[in-house]
Amino acid sequence: MLSADPPLPRWRYAGQMVTKALRSLWAEPRPANPPGRVWRDGALVAVLLAWSVVEAVLREDLTSRPLVLAAVFVVLAPLWWRRTHPLAAVAISFATLTAVDVARILAGDETGLLMSISGVLVLAYSLFRWGAGREAATGLGIILVWLVITHVADLTSPADTVAAYAFFLFAAALGAAIRYHAHTRTRDIDEAKAREREQLARDLHDMVAHHVSGIAIQAQAGRAVATSHPERAAEVLAVIEDSASRTLTELRTMVGVLRASEGADFAPRPGVADLGRLAGQAEGxxxxxxxxxxxxxxxxxxxxxxxxxxxxxxxxxxxxxxxxxxxxxxxxxxxxxxxxxxxxxxxxxxxxxxxxxxxxxxxxxxxxxxxxxxxxxxxxxxxxxxxxxxxxxxxxxx
Known part of the structure; x- marks a missing residue:
């Protein structure tokens, strides 16, 4: 008799679950049809750049305003492509920030960049909202590396360090949550469409098969009596014409329902009271x-x-x-x-x-x-x- 495998320890089971979740995140594709650049992106970049110019003019501790403004422009400009190229935008912005902070550490300069660079929080959101799983993981690593370096350059308190990490992780989590909500909504819409297609397929099959079968039977009967009883053949043709007209009417009604706008007056569906229409005898x-x-x-x-x-x-x-x-x-x-x-x-x-x-x-x-x-x-x-x-x-x- 074979013995059952012993249950896995909790820590090992938890590790397997985490590994599975990370693999699923890594394989996550980009959302389909992301929106391109919209006016809000341009407005955001314009506002942040204007803020940078005003701050650069007002701050007296800046040693080289043109260089600072150029660096801020490189950091903020990728916000324009944050939806279509989220990883590239993160790489350009945070690589620039990292290079600036490394230069500050080597030069012993404690003067930080302008406050307008806080707009890069939007990039962390966009990375998890519009990027693929591999892009999100790679981009998050780039952001975390910069956070370590910038806190070495500025020597902030532990509380400020924790707050900075929390801000970026919250932005990433918000992007992931909105992405999940959009994915769930899209899935629900696709399921509703699939159910509607199945319903339409059943209705079309039931309606068309019923009437066309009757027409076929009437045509067979008409062909059988055409030579011996021409007058009955004429009656059969009249029945075929009536059945074809009803089939065409029901098809037009269904097509009208499919093409009608919201709030249209839809034709009532048949019910028990209409069963009497099926009674009787078709020719043959x-x-x-x-x-x-x-x-x-x-x-x-x-x-x-x-x-x-x-x-x-x-x-x-x-x-x-x-x-x-x-x-x-x-x-x-x-x-x-x-x-x-x-x-x-x-x-x-x-x-x-x-x-x-x-x-x-x-x-x-x-x-x-x-x-x-x-x-x-x-x-x-x-x-x-x-x-x-x-x-x-x-x-x-x-």
Whole structure:
């Protein structure tokens, strides 16, 4: 008997988690489509440079104002490219600051640069907001090296040192937090779009397959009677024209919903009250009987639409795949908590109709599952094919 591996010590488990997090950060790509240079960046650079000029004029301890202003310009100018090239902006600005501080240490000069260089805090934010993981780690290392050197040059107190580190780490953390929030929002939008695409795919399949199947059956029947009963062929053509017109109307309605602006008056979705439109008999197809009973008032709109689409797809499948079928029985029964749909046909099950891998059955199963219900389709005990769906009255629980 094999013995189970002993549990890892806490410190080792924590180390593995930290290592995993660092690897994930290192592999993090840049955010997609970062905004380019905007007027706010130019305004920020202009304000900081104007502040530098005023401060240079007012300060009396500066030994070489032109050199100081030139260094400040090199430090602040990369703010203009902080979104599109965050690591390059950090490298240029903080490399310049580091070179200035090293020169001050070697020369024994305790005169610092202008206060306007505090604008480089924005670069720490931009590095974690717009940079890739490798860029953020590399840029943070450059910033930390400069912080060590500048505090050697200025000999600040421990409290000031801690405060300086805290300012830069807070700016970096703020950039990472906003980046995570934007990523989460983008992911939620993409998931909503995917769900909407699935819903549209199901609706298009259910609607088009139902009407086109009816048109195909009518066309087959019309071709069969065209030579012997021309007058009946004309009737069949009229039915085909009507079905095609309804299909075109529903397609235009759906396209109109997709193209409509916010606040448009959308067409109502079909529900239980519209099931009667599926009853009757198409030329050459089985008779469809619809029976409604129980409590079917005040159903959730989503449940009503699902019942209609499930019935529509079941009737379409029966007309298409149930060989020798003469009758399709649709029964909808509602009670205080749920609604049950049963669709039976008396045909011989074909191998194509019995396959659960078709898009029709997949879409039907997804509809029922999304609403917190159950779905089953298969051969019935008495012959033919049965579809059963059980849906909660109020839809999926929240």
């Amino acid at each position: 197809g089985p008779q469809v009987d619809v029976e409604l009973s129980g409590e079917l008032d005040d159903l959730s709109p989503a449940v009503g639409a699902a019942l209609y689409r499930l019935t529509q797809e079941s009737v379409t499948n029966a007309r298409r795949h149930a060989r020798y079928a003469t009758r399709v029985a649709v029964r909808v029964v509602g009670d205080a908590e749920r609604v049950q749909l049963t669709v039976d046909d008396d045909g011989a099950v074909s191998t194509t109709g019995g396959s659960p891998s078709g898009y029709g059955l997949v879409g039907m199963r997804e509809r029922a599952k999304l609403l917190g219900g159950t779905f089953h389709a298969g051969p019935s005990a008495g012959g033919g094919w049965r579809v059963e769906a059980m849906l909660p009255r109020a839809g999926a629980p929240r």
